[in-house]
Amino acid sequence: MASQAGAAPAGASPGELGSNLIDNLDGFVDRVNTFAQQARVSDTQAPDRFAKVTTQEASPAPDAGDIPSALGDDKMTRVVDSLSQVFDHSIETTMVVRGATQVSGSANTLLKGQ
Numbered sequence: 001m002a003s004q005a006g007a008a009p010a011g012a013s014p015g016e017l018g019s020n021l022i023d024n025l026d027g028f029v030d031r032v033n034t035f036a037q038q039a040r041v042s043d044t045q046a047p048d049r050f051a052k053v054t055t056q057e058a059s060p061a062p063d064a065g066d067i068p069s070a071l072g073d074d075k076m077t078r079v080v081d082s083l084s085q086v087f088d089h090s091i092e093t094t095m096v097v098r099g100a101t102q103v104s105g106s107a108n109t110l111l112k113g114q
Contacts, residue, residue: 014107021103028096035089 071079 025096028092031089031092035085038085
């Protein structure tokens with residue numbers, strides 16, 4: 001151990017560290033692209049931004065017996081799945097950004113110390 005104390009361990013050079021980091025981010029980039037494609041709204045589904053907005057006359061108050069329609073189980077499952085995907089994407093993106101910030105800060109600290 002004493003003879004290896006002065007030698008840099010394998011993978012410790014900045015080039016190797018950066019290469020390993022970029023190679024391991026491929027999965028994250030693929031997931032971000034997939035998420036963006038799923039969230040994209042086609043032109044046929046998008047509302048017309050320049051359509052004239054009309055107001056409706058006040059409708060009469062609903063009867064006491066009117067019951068609002070509930071979401072079906074399949075729609076509720078889709079909503080929960082969508083919210084779960086958004087949450088996972090948000091957490092993963094936050095972790096990647098904070099990790100990059102901390103690595104950059106650590107590198108700056110080390111460079112200033114030498």
